[in-house]
């Protein structure tokens with residue numbers, strides 16, 4: 405039993421996911437340099453495999469560069485039985501990284517649109533969000549890229565995106581102010597032009 409447990413604990417290392425990706429020496433060297441610059445010794449035992457792990461993790465954090473988020477909106481459904489009200493996906497959790505410090509941005513997004521004859525599978529809105537979030541970002545651009553992508557691809561009557569997020573670069577450094585959320589919004593079409601529509605969608609998002 406003890407042997408089985410031992411071998412299991414050796415085989416199962418959650419940090420080793422994606423270990424198949426080869427990391428070039430120059431990338432590992434760059435991370436070693438950063439560790440040294442931070443004040444630690446990259447050659448000590450606990451940090452031996454860290455450069456390769458960090459490199460692979462960053463490919464995952466930034467997997468959005470490998471996709472065009474608009475592709476998720478290509479398949480639409482027109483049989484909506486006359487449904488012509490707001491479609492809302494509320495409080496979708498996401499993670500991104502700020503382009504100024506490479507620090508994590510964690511938050512939630514609410515995405516709504518008012519369809520014009522066509523709808524998409526609801527999970528696709530989350531996929532669009534993640535496609536843009538898995539890049540180096542600022543929250544303002546993330547918000548407007550998600551909105552614009554839905555606007556362009558679905559050509560709905562309106563789009564509303566509201567994002568609330570915490571920034572690692574604010575909580576862990578600089579002003580060191582944990583718990584402060586930043587809210588950004590992007591409204592297009594009827595949600596921008598029509599005060600009643602805007603009021604309705606923001607209320608549905610819990611922000612009225």
Ligand SMILES: [Zn+2]
Pocket residue numbers: 502503504505506507571573574
């Ligand atoms: Zn930052």
